[in-house]
Amino acid sequence: MSEMDGMEEIIGEFLVEANEELDQFDRDLVDLEKDPVNATLLARIFRAIHTIKGSGGTLGFEKLASLSHVGENVLSRMRDITLVLNPEITTALLAMTDSLRQMLEQISQTGKEGDDDYTTVTSQLALLLEEASKPESETAAPQVSESVPDPASLLGEILISEGATYPIEVAVALDQQRTGDSRKMGEILVANEAAEATAVLDALRFQSDAHSDISNNTIRVDVGLLDRLMNLVGELVLARNQILQFTSTQSDVVYLGAAQRLNLITTELQEGVMKTRMQPIGTVWNKLPRLVRDLAMNCGKSVQIDMSGAETELDKTIIEAIKSPLTHIIRNAVDHGIENPEIRLAKGKPREGRLSLRAFHEGGQVNIEISDDGAGINTDLVKHKAIAKGTITAEQAARMSEREILGLVFAPGVSTAQEVTSISGRGVGMDVVRTNIEKIGGAIDLQSTAGQGMTIKIKIPLTLAIIPALIVTSGGDRFAIPQVNLVELVRVEGEHSARGIEFIKGTPVYRLRGRLLPIAYLNRELKLGTSEVTTAESINIVVLQAGDREFGLVVDEINDTEEIVVKPLSKQLKSVRCFAGATIMGDGRVALILDVVGLAQLANVLSELNESSIVGDTATKAGAGTAQQSTWLLFKAGESGRMAIPLSLVSRLEEFAADKIERSAGRDVIQYRGQIMPLVNVSDVLGLQTTRKSDPVQVIVYSENGRCVGLVVDEIVDIADQNVEVTREHCPNGILGTAVIQEHVTDLFNIHALLPGATPAVKGVSA
Amino acid sequence: MNSGQQLCTFFVDGLFLGVEVEKVQEVIRYQEMTRVPLAPDIIGGLINLRGQIVTAVDLRKRLDLHERLVGEFPMNVVVRTDDGAMSLLVDDIGDVVEVDAQSFESAPDTLTGVARELIRGVYKLDKQLLLLLDTGEAVRPAAPHAA
Numbered sequence: 036m037s038e039m040d041g042m043e044e045i046i047g048e049f050l051v052e053a054n055e056e057l058d059q060f061d062r063d064l065v066d067l068e069k070d071p072v073n074a075t076l077l078a079r080i081f082r083a084i085h086t087i088k089g090s091g092g093t094l095g096f097e098k099l100a101s102l103s104h105v106g107e108n109v110l111s112r113m114r115d116i117t118l119v120l121n122p123e124i125t126t127a128l129l130a131m132t133d134s135l136r137q138m139l140e141q142i143s144q145t146g147k148e149g150d151d152d153y154t155t156v157t158s159q160l161a162l163l164l165e166e167a168s169k170p171e172s173e174t175a176a177p178q179v180s181e182s183v184p185d186p187a188s189l190l191g192e193i194l195i196s197e198g199a200t201y202p203i204e205v206a207v208a209l210d211q212q213r214t215g216d217s218r219k220m221g222e223i224l225v226a227n228e229a230a231e232a233t234a235v236l237d238a239l240r241f242q243s244d245a246h247s248d249i250s251n252n253t254i255r256v257d258v259g260l261l262d263r264l265m266n267l268v269g270e271l272v273l274a275r276n277q278i279l280q281f282t283s284t285q286s287d288v289v290y291l292g293a294a295q296r297l298n299l300i301t302t303e304l305q306e307g308v309m310k311t312r313m314q315p316i317g318t319v320w321n322k323l324p325r326l327v328r329d330l331a332m333n334c335g336k337s338v339q340i341d342m343s344g345a346e347t348e349l350d351k352t353i354i355e356a357i358k359s360p361l362t363h364i365i366r367n368a369v370d371h372g373i374e375n376p377e378i379r380l381a382k383g384k385p386r387e388g389r390l391s392l393r394a395f396h397e398g399g400q401v402n403i404e405i406s407d408d409g410a411g412i413n414t415d416l417v418k419h420k421a422i423a424k425g426t427i428t429a430e431q432a433a434r435m436s437e438r439e440i441l442g443l444v445f446a447p448g449v450s451t452a453q454e455v456t457s458i459s460g461r462g463v464g465m466d467v468v469r470t471n472i473e474k475i476g477g478a479i480d481l482q483s484t485a486g487q488g489m490t491i492k493i494k495i496p497l498t499l500a501i502i503p504a505l506i507v508t509s510g511g512d513r514f515a516i517p518q519v520n521l522v523e524l525v526r527v528e529g530e531h532s533a534r535g536i537e538f539i540k541g542t543p544v545y546r547l548r549g550r551l552l553p554i555a556y557l558n559r560e561l562k563l564g565t566s567e568v569t570t571a572e573s574i575n576i577v578v579l580q581a582g583d584r585e586f587g588l589v590v591d592e593i594n595d596t597e598e599i600v601v602k603p604l605s606k607q608l609k610s611v612r613c614f615a616g617a618t619i620m621g622d623g624r625v626a627l628i629l630d631v632v633g634l635a636q637l638a639n640v641l642s643e644l645n646e647s648s649i650v651g652d653t654a655t656k657a658g659a660g661t662a663q664q665s666t667w668l669l670f671k672a673g674e675s676g677r678m679a680i681p682l683s684l685v686s687r688l689e690e691f692a693a694d695k696i697e698r699s700a701g702r703d704v705i706q707y708r709g710q711i712m713p714l715v716n717v718s719d720v721l722g723l724q725t726t727r728k729s730d731p732v733q734v735i736v737y738s739e740n741g742r743c744v745g746l747v748v749d750e751i752v753d754i755a756d757q758n759v760e761v762t763r764e765h766c767p768n769g770i771l772g773t774a775v776i777q778e779h780v781t782d783l784f785n786i787h788a789l790l791p792g793a794t795p796a797v798k799g800v801s802a
Numbered sequence: 803m804n805s806g807q808q809l810c811t812f813f814v815d816g817l818f819l820g821v822e823v824e825k826v827q828e829v830i831r832y833q834e835m836t837r838v839p840l841a842p843d844i845i846g847g848l849i850n851l852r853g854q855i856v857t858a859v860d861l862r863k864r865l866d867l868h869e870r871l872v873g874e875f876p877m878n879v880v881v882r883t884d885d886g887a888m889s890l891l892v893d894d895i896g897d898v899v900e901v902d903a904q905s906f907e908s909a910p911d912t913l914t915g916v917a918r919e920l921i922r923g924v925y926k927l928d929k930q931l932l933l934l935l936d937t938g939e940a941v942r943p944a945a946p947h948a949a
Contacts, residue, residue, distance in 0.1 A: 269853050273850075561839035562839060562840065563839055604855075605885050605886065606885045607842060607845060607859070607885075607941065607942075608838055610842070611838065611839075611840045611841050617848055618855075619853065623834075624836060624850065625835075625847075625849065625850050626836065627836065627838065627839075627848075
């Protein structure tokens with residue numbers, strides 16, 4: 036920075052300002068399209084281009100100045116209402132701003148305007164100007180092209196606002212100008228005795244100052260500097276905390292007073308520095324009206340965009356990070372969300388599509404909602420695409436709920452567009468959007484009503500640097516868990532704690548309101564090597580969300596929630612996937628931040644979840660079970676009527692297409708999760724007739740030592756939570772006894788007695 | 803090795819080691835460390851260096867030496883590396899020693915094991931040998947042979 040000479044600095048400033056002016060220009064122009072005679076907008080647009088022309092000319096960028104001059108001529112005609120904005124003009128003017136941007140880009144890279152040819156843009160504008168002049172060529176045309184436009188024509192507005200003249204006088208003066216009076220506004224007004232000469236002079240001075248005043252109130256600061264400042268404040272906070280700890284042993288009033296003041300000032304300073312990094316989300320949104328307009332024009336649609344909550348503030352790094360996902364979502368919505376005008380009219384919708392953006396703070400996070408009133412998502416289409424791409428199988432698709440299918444939109448390669456357009460529909464998109472949102476600790480959700488439109492909801496943290504986290508202790512160490520991953524906290528106490536966590540063949544699960552929640556122990560996963568006292572007193576379970584799945588993490592102690600400053604880990608520790616970073620706690624010690632997804636993978640709790648929740652859906656109330664009570668899975672096999680096995684022996688319920696079943700060594704087998712799983716037909720085992728050949732085949736998966744066996748049954752009936760009284764009379768092989776479950780006589784299937792004999796291959800494989 | 807090279811010296815399990823003084827950011831006494839579960843063996847933990855989190859590499863482990871006794875607290879030699887500041891855990895700090903290239907000799911071929919990769923050479927001082935440590939290599943996680 037220091038080597039930069041004065042000229043470069045001036046040019047640098049010019050570039051930043053000119054780019055800002057152009058952004059504002061685009062925005063205002065799109066607004067103006069809806070309200071073409073809005074004088075304020077016109078004035079602002081005019082001023083923007085005038086400033087660029089002026090500064091560009093001063094700095095010797097002649098191409099830039101001459102192009103903006105042509106644009107300015109067009110605008111001056113519009114301001115004089117001799118030319119009314121139409122889509123053609125808007126497009127031409129937007130093309131001009133694009134060219135100007137291109138030049139600015141060239142300047143920033145090479146210091147020169149470059150040799151690109153902009154004559155098409157120029158001649159297009161000139162042509163518009165000419166056309167506009169034709170009807171009234173006698174009067175207005177020659178004069179306008181000569182008149183050197185200057186912002187003094189806004190003088191009228193200033194004078195009116197200061198009460199120095201009346202609107203009617205300005206209108207008269209404008210009329211005079213239009214009909215051939217070549218004098219300036221101020222002169223005419225004074226000549227007409229409509230305003231005092233001194234007032235006009237004051238107004239003129241005010242006008243020339245106005246621009247510089249605005250820039251004096253703000254300064255540009257390097258973000259790197261703010262980052263360093265933020266770090267220093269973090270250190271100050273730690274030092275403050277240490278002093279406060281020390282305070283408790285002191286009684287000196289002066290000292291205590293000073294410590295108290297230090298405390299308050301530090302807190303305020305911290306908030307202040309945080310604020311410097313905050314930007315309104317409007318800085319991203321501002322570009323959207325132009326984008327939507329261009330897209331809509333491209334696809335021959337008409338789309339109205341409205342936005343609320345543009346002032347909602349976010350950390351700068353997050354603003355940067357959501358730019359491209361947001362643009363992508365908007366593109367999708369305009370391109371294949373909102374229908375063509377004809378279709379819309381045929382469906383009884385207004386011709387113009389609506390796209391609305393809403394941003395608001397909620398629970399320490401920022402919510403962004405993007406909704407359109409377009410066609411929504413065709414779930415059948417998504418299903419077919421997903422099957423075609425191999426994302427899911429047809430059987431899975433048949434079982435999926437509408438909501439789950441919508442979730443597939445986020446899977447790689449699945450696009451809802453029927454055809455690929457230049458804008459979107461290639462199927463790389465929503466998965467990237469989701470990845471990008473999740474990268475910054477956010478979440479994305481989608482709701483769609485076919486024919487009515489859809490809404491995308493994004494939740495993102497306010498800032499990346501400081502996040503709310505739950506502090507837990509395990510094995511004597513503290514760990515921070517990002518609040519975004521946290522679902523709920525469960526504490527199992529007293530007599531329940533002994534039975535709180537159950538095991539399905541060694542895999543711990545917890546019954547949370549009827550769902551089976553896979554469990555991981557933090558001290559075991561991290562090999563913290565503490566004496567594993569499974570204290571019967573109580574168990575703390577932190578229910579976490581990893582991707583779209585939940586699992587429970589058992590920790591020794593749940594401490595508190597805290598705002599933590601996230602610091603990255605060094606390269607040597609990148610291989611440890613279960614940590615997202617580290618933070619410094621109030622007492623100055625370092626605590627690790629858990630990466631919930633990494634931890635879930637480490638603990639192997641991710642793959643088990645989908646199926647267990649299917650089991651769970653029908654399960655009745657859980658957790659409060661007494662010692663005698665147990666849960667039974669009820670099914671039908673052959674003519675035997677109802678049969679049951681303890682649910683704790685079941686690892687999964689599956690459906691397979693009948694044609695997926697293969698034969699191996701004279702037995703039915705199926706490829707399942709990378710293994711060959713033998714299938715045992717319960718009817719055959721019990722010597723019963725199978726009443727029907729069902730397709731898909733219902734299978735109860737039972738696993739032992741990592742090997743699975745599938746029990747083929749005719750129908751899964753229900754899950755019952757009930758005390759049973761077993762009668763053991765004339766039990767055939769494979770039946771443990773008979774009981775009354777849910778008021779029906781039910782045979783209890785003896786899985787243990789059956790399997791060793793029926794599946795010799797299982798033991799053989801698992802060598 | 804230009805003459806007039808200054809080395810910051812320290813001791814690790816009886817070894818007298820040194821690193822170029824310009825690579826050393828600071829030397830600090832024992833800091834409370836946070837262990838990193840599942841991390842490579844050589845990582846001693848994380849320390850808070852005035853608001854910056856610094857990874858500490860235990861040189862005893864890195865050099866395959868005897869483990870530090872319980873109750874013995876290591877000192878931190880904070881060095882600048884390509885990955886930013888890293889701390890080397892050492893037993894004790896020595897003086898800053900001026901060495902000249904004349905006394906330098908590359909490590910003898912008979913030196914084997916991990917030390918071979920980490921020791922760039924030996925300065926033959928009057929009283930003892932000073933081993934020049936390669937800091938970049940020292941903070942790199944050990945090869946899998948450390949079973």
